[in-house]
Amino acid sequence: MSQLINMLRWDITLQARNYIYVANVISTAAIIVFVLLLPVDPLPVPAASFFIFTDPALIGLSFIGAIVMMEKASRVLSALGVTPSPPSVYVASKTLTMSVNGILSGLAVAWFALDGSFDWPLMILSLILSNTVAVLLGLALVARAPSMNGLMIILLFSTTILFTPLLAHFGLIPEPARWAFALLPSYAMLMAFNGAADPSLLSAAEWGYALGYQVFWIALGWVWALREFKQSIISEGR
Secondary structure: OHHHHHHHHHHHHHHHHOOHHHHHHHHHHHHHHHHHHOOOOOOOHHHHHHHHHHHHHHHHHHHHHHHHHHHHHOOHHHHHOOOOOOHHHHHHHHHHHHHHHHHHHHHHHHHHHOOOOOOHHHHHHHHHHHHHHHHHHHHHHHOOOOOHHHHHHHHHHHHHHHHOOHHHHOOOOOHHHHHHHHHOHHHHHHHHHHHHHOHHHOOHHHHHHHHHHHHHHHHHHHHHHHHHHHHHHHHHHO
16 A cells, blocks of 8 residues: 555656646646537537547546656656566556546536536546546557657557547437447447436436446456556566
């Protein structure tokens, strides 16, 4: 536990020093300003859910990627490779710090996108799950990036895949075909945000999928991120 606390302190300090929190505030403010400028009030639930979704997607993939690449460049990860702290402490610390960051900014977006009218417990739960999934996926993906250019290619490819469920989310494809996107975690995220905005929109089965499938991806993401960290980062440090 003491190792995790020390790593959390280190991560918070490092993220503040590298203006990650400032960048998060700016990106969240940009989303909110865009929402407020739209000539629709209140926003339809699918549109509001999309804007809420973009925040954890941005933090989980882009920000965590930038953080890890900066640590690689400064040889921080090489030093971690020979410390007694297990890789799980590093992954857990990054997941906690960036998820909390995303939850707070996601709530801010939800407040403005839905005029504060949503189910708070369900929205917080949905943000916890979605941010945790996004950060763990981001960690797993960035571990293989050889450079910032390589990271950009990975982010472009992964973001394109994760955003394809928006076709189903906005009803741009026929109903039976929408569930073809259900294997992607982003489909469950968007569905959960819809339900948090208006719980009556989802059936019990849909709630079970939206929440349960994200829990599954958290478990999968944890194993994947830990494996990638051990193989791609710790091995380089040694």
